[in-house]
Amino acid sequence: MSRLVVENLQRSFGGVKAVRGVSFSLAQGEVLALIGPNGAGKTTCFNLLNGQLRPDSGTVRLDGVDLVGLPPRRIWRLGVGRTFQITATFASMTVRENVQMVFLSCRRRLFGLWQPAVGCFRDEAQNLLERVGMGAQADRPCGVLAYGDLKRVELAMALASDPKILLMDEPTAGMAPAERLELMALTSALVRERGLAVLFTEHDMDVVFGHATRIIVLDRGQLIAEGPPEAVRADERVQAVYLGTAA
Amino acid sequence: MSFYLVQFLSGLAAAATLFLVSSGLTIVFGVTRIVNFAHGSFYMLGAYLGWSLIERWGTTPLGFWGGVALASLAVGALGALMEVGLLRRLYRSPELFQLLATFGVVLVIQDAASYAWGSEDLLGRRAPGLKGSVDILDQPFPLYDLVLIALGPVVLGLLWLLFNRTRWGTLVRAATQDREMAAALGVDPAKLFTGVLFLGSALAGLGGALQVPREAVNLHMDMSIVVEAFVVVVVGGMGSLTGAFVASLLIGQLQAFGILVFPQITLVLVFLFMAVVLVIRPYGLLGRKEEAPPTAASPGPPLVLATGLVRWVPALLLLLLALVPLVAGDYALIVLTEVVILALMAASLHLLIGLGGLVSFGHAAYFGLGAYGSALLVKHLAAPMPLALAAAPVLAGVGALIAGWFCVRRSGLYFAMLTLAFAQIAWSVAFQWYGFTGGDNGILGVWPPDWAAGKAAYYLLTLALAGGTLFLLRRAAFAPFGYTLRAGRDSALRAEAVGIDVRRHQWYAFALAGSAAGLAGGLYAFSKGSVFPTLMAVPMSVDALVMVLMGGIQTLSGPVVGAALFHLLETEVMSLTEWWRLVLGLVIIVLVLAFPKGVAGFVRDLWMRRKEA
Numbered sequence: 107m108s109r110l111v112v113e114n115l116q117r118s119f120g121g122v123k124a125v126r127g128v129s130f131s132l133a134q135g136e137v138l139a140l141i142g143p144n145g146a147g148k149t150t151c152f153n154l155l156n157g158q159l160r161p162d163s164g165t166v167r168l169d170g171v172d173l174v175g176l177p178p179r180r181i182w183r184l185g186v187g188r189t190f191q192i193t194a195t196f197a198s199m200t201v202r203e204n205v206q207m208v209f210l211s212c213r214r215r216l217f218g219l220w221q222p223a224v225g226c227f228r229d230e231a232q233n234l235l236e237r238v239g240m241g242a243q244a245d246r247p248c249g250v251l252a253y254g255d256l257k258r259v260e261l262a263m264a265l266a267s268d269p270k271i272l273l274m275d276e277p278t279a280g281m282a283p284a285e286r287l288e289l290m291a292l293t294s295a296l297v298r299e300r301g302l303a304v305l306f307t308e309h310d311m312d313v314v315f316g317h318a319t320r321i322i323v324l325d326r327g328q329l330i331a332e333g334p335p336e337a338v339r340a341d342e343r344v345q346a347v348y349l350g351t352a353a
Numbered sequence: 354m355s356f357y358l359v360q361f362l363s364g365l366a367a368a369a370t371l372f373l374v375s376s377g378l379t380i381v382f383g384v385t386r387i388v389n390f391a392h393g394s395f396y397m398l399g400a401y402l403g404w405s406l407i408e409r410w411g412t413t414p415l416g417f418w419g420g421v422a423l424a425s426l427a428v429g430a431l432g433a434l435m436e437v438g439l440l441r442r443l444y445r446s447p448e449l450f451q452l453l454a455t456f457g458v459v460l461v462i463q464d465a466a467s468y469a470w471g472s473e474d475l476l477g478r479r480a481p482g483l484k485g486s487v488d489i490l491d492q493p494f495p496l497y498d499l500v501l502i503a504l505g506p507v508v509l510g511l512l513w514l515l516f517n518r519t520r521w522g523t524l525v526r527a528a529t530q531d532r533e534m535a536a537a538l539g540v541d542p543a544k545l546f547t548g549v550l551f552l553g554s555a556l557a558g559l560g561g562a563l564q565v566p567r568e569a570v571n572l573h574m575d576m577s578i579v580v581e582a583f584v585v586v587v588v589g590g591m592g593s594l595t596g597a598f599v600a601s602l603l604i605g606q607l608q609a610f611g612i613l614v615f616p617q618i619t620l621v622l623v624f625l626f627m628a629v630v631l632v633i634r635p636y637g638l639l640g641r642k643e644e645a646p647p648t649a650a651s652p653g654p655p656l657v658l659a660t661g662l663v664r665w666v667p668a669l670l671l672l673l674l675a676l677v678p679l680v681a682g683d684y685a686l687i688v689l690t691e692v693v694i695l696a697l698m699a700a701s702l703h704l705l706i707g708l709g710g711l712v713s714f715g716h717a718a719y720f721g722l723g724a725y726g727s728a729l730l731v732k733h734l735a736a737p738m739p740l741a742l743a744a745a746p747v748l749a750g751v752g753a754l755i756a757g758w759f760c761v762r763r764s765g766l767y768f769a770m771l772t773l774a775f776a777q778i779a780w781s782v783a784f785q786w787y788g789f790t791g792g793d794n795g796i797l798g799v800w801p802p803d804w805a806a807g808k809a810a811y812y813l814l815t816l817a818l819a820g821g822t823l824f825l826l827r828r829a830a831f832a833p834f835g836y837t838l839r840a841g842r843d844s845a846l847r848a849e850a851v852g853i854d855v856r857r858h859q860w861y862a863f864a865l866a867g868s869a870a871g872l873a874g875g876l877y878a879f880s881k882g883s884v885f886p887t888l889m890a891v892p893m894s895v896d897a898l899v900m901v902l903m904g905g906i907q908t909l910s911g912p913v914v915g916a917a918l919f920h921l922l923e924t925e926v927m928s929l930t931e932w933w934r935l936v937l938g939l940v941i942i943v944l945v946l947a948f949p950k951g952v953a954g955f956v957r958d959l960w961m962r963r964k965e966a
């Protein structure tokens with residue numbers, strides 16, 4: 107059953123129509139890849155889904171609830187987690203504290219004035235970091251991490267709220283090929299364990315065709331193809347606008 | 354009818370001066386992104402230099418106007434000098450440092466002017482040929498003011514030509530819009546910036562020199578004009594010349610007619626106007642949205658909860674301080690009482706700056722609200738001290754809750770300017786509402802009751818209350834509340850994406866900080882026995898910032914160390930010399946340039962390095 111249903115989403119910046127009439131749906135257990143050349147509008151789509159941007163028109167529904175117009179923090183509470191293409195973490199905190207922050211927010215403990223924060227949800231955060239392969243670096247400040255490691259922290263932060271939908275914007279950028287596949291294998295495992303639904307963008311075609319259960323292709327703001335990996339790979343239009351240029 | 358016309362014309366004349374000064378400020382801001390506090394000092398210097406030159410040559414029109422022009426050029430040269438010697442080193446620093454550095458220049462110029470021209474008001478010669486007045490519908494109106502009125506549009510026109518018809522002006526505009534692009538055009542930014550500082554400062558100097566025939570030249574001209582010019586620039590939209598022109602006209606009229614309708618609150622009116630404009634139009638009348646609002650303070654390394662023996666240092670210090678009355682005399686106890694109070698004030702400001710990245714330029718307002726709250730309760734209701742002291746944080750907290758609601762809606766410089774505006778509103782009320790607050794006579798006779806009247810007793814009381822609050826603030830910094838505040842500072846984007854209402858958190862922090870400052874203010878009132886409007890004035894807010902900066906914004910002990918250092922500097926060095934402003938100004942400049950992490954931060958870095966080695 108579809109959890110996230112997106113219909114006819116539009117958004118322009120000045121004269122640039124970044125997203126025009128995008129519709130798709132995402133069901134529990136799916137790993138949906140959103141691909142397209144640079145500037146196709148992928149990040150803009152993500153921003154429209156999590157409330158960072160308001161669509162000019164169109165609807166986004168999560169389990170039937172309309173998300174349009176809600177601020178990002180409300181959409182997050184409804185169960186949409188995300189990672190950013192340009193990583194955004196709390197640079198003055200350690201890796202573990204970054205994840206603890208999310209637990210604190212989840213359990214609505216942000217206004218505590220007494221108990222030290224470092225002791226709150228420490229084990230939960232550590233477990234999650236072990237899971238994404240950052241356990242050994244839990245005490246390092248986030249400000250000094252390598253890019254690939256920051257991506258892992260972002261994933262841990264997104265998972266900490268136990269979302270229904272996970273949006274990942276280029277989750278493996280900055281990683282070595284082996285690490286990429288490992289991270290995507292972890293994602294697939296999480297989808298199975300937690301009943302997640304994942305929407306991700308990615309430029310690495312091995313990652314996309316190796317791990318996506320379905321693919322949608324965006325070109326200049328419009329969806330031009332949709333289907334299982336083999337079908338998309340064979341699609342002529344996709345080959346022309348996308349794979350053609352990549353190969 | 355004719356009376357209103359004359360009032361309208363007076364408003365226009367005031368607007369012309371205001372425009373000259375604020376156009377310079379807005380041009381400098383547009384290109385360098387620095388809010389130049391010293392701009393008002395350049396205006397004042399223009400007036401003093403103009404006065405001297407006009408005294409010498411001002412008998413002929415040529416001598417008069419030549420003197421005005423020369424004064425303006427000299428001030429321009431000084432502005433260029435400041436760019437080369439100081440600002441150039443600060444373009445990459447957080448705004449807090451830039452603001453403070455230019456405030457250091459304000460202090461230095463204050464003393465330099467006082468040394469050169471003395472502290473008496475100076476009355477200047479009137480402009481030859483323009484001494485009389487003309488009758489406008491039977492009402493006399495000064496001829497000279499008519500010339501000023503004409504000058505406003507003329508200067509706007511000339512500036513427009515400069516920026517739109519010359520290569521240099523085009524480059525400046527390009528740099529205003531996009532600094533990287535200007536660099537790509539092959540412009541040497543250093544030269545451009547020096548030139549812009551010259552132009553901006555010369556405009557301020559011109560505005561000052563033109564005042565000589567109209568009003569007495571004195572040492573207070575700098576602060577009053579710069580605060581008004583800030584308002585004009587913010588209302589007009591930072592960096593917008595036309596905006597500054599329109600805002601000058603509006604504010605000139607607001608003052609001209611405001612004095613008829615609300616003679617008691619003319620000073621408040623301007624700031625209320627600014628607050629309203631900013632709420633309706635966040636970037637001013639003609640300003641553009643900043644893509645990334647400049648950050649006020651850079652994120653530091655992680656706060657580390659002390660472990661082992663270091664954990665006990667604060668408690669030990671408190672114990673030692675509690676034992677001081679056994680050995681110290683009255684004078685030492687008075688100084689220490691003040692240090693403890695200021696430490697609380699600085700720590701409360703640090704909560705905003707160090708954890709929230711929110712640089713408040715008006716924190717004195719809440720200190721003053723607490724002080725006045727206590728004093729007014731004692732004076733009008735004969736409240737006992739415990740009640741008055743309890744009311745101080747409550748009143749200041751409520752004030753901060755109201756002001757904070759507006760302030761946290763903006764970030765970076767706009768936040769700083771809004772906090773400044775609210776502090777000026779509070780100050781104006783204290784200053785102008787004679788019947789209630791005693792105006793600049795202040796409120797006297799706010800003494801503690803007998804049981805707390807002894808210096809030792811009051812010191813211990815202060816230590817208990819302020820120390821306790823400091824402890825609570827420290828707990829809050831390490832608790833989720835403080836972490837959330839830092840999260841919002843580090844990345845508002847991420848914070849909002851994980852369910853944090855950044856604004857609301859900042860709002861509560863603002864109220865908490867205001868409330869703690871209010872307690873400090875209440876304690877201060879009873880320690881001095883009196884309160885004055887200066888407690889809420891700009892210099893007091895700046896003192897608090899200097900304390901935080903001295904100690905370093907990246908450590909929690911910083912503000913406490915900074916307050917102690919600052920107060921000792923104040924009582925032990927500055928009180929020995931008449932030229933304390935010069936000393937303080939130079940200290941600020943050196944601090945900003947040499948110890949960007951403050952003293953406590955500096956020591957901690959040394960310590961860390963030793964530990965690692």
Ligand SMILES: Nc1ncnc2c1ncn2[C@@H]1O[C@H](COP(=O)(O)OP(=O)(O)OP(=O)(O)O)[C@@H](O)[C@H]1O
Pocket residue numbers: 119122124142143144145146147148149150151191
């Ligand atoms: N805030 C914005 N203001 C103006 N234009 C924008 C903004 N955000 C995106 N755009 C424009 O919208 C288009 C789509 O950008 P978007 O970042 O969504 O692409 P993308 O598919 O994520 O690209 P990439 O693969 O490089 O990440 C681009 O032309 C971009 O310049």
Ligand SMILES: [Mg+2]
Pocket residue numbers: 148149150191275
């Ligand atoms: Mg993108």
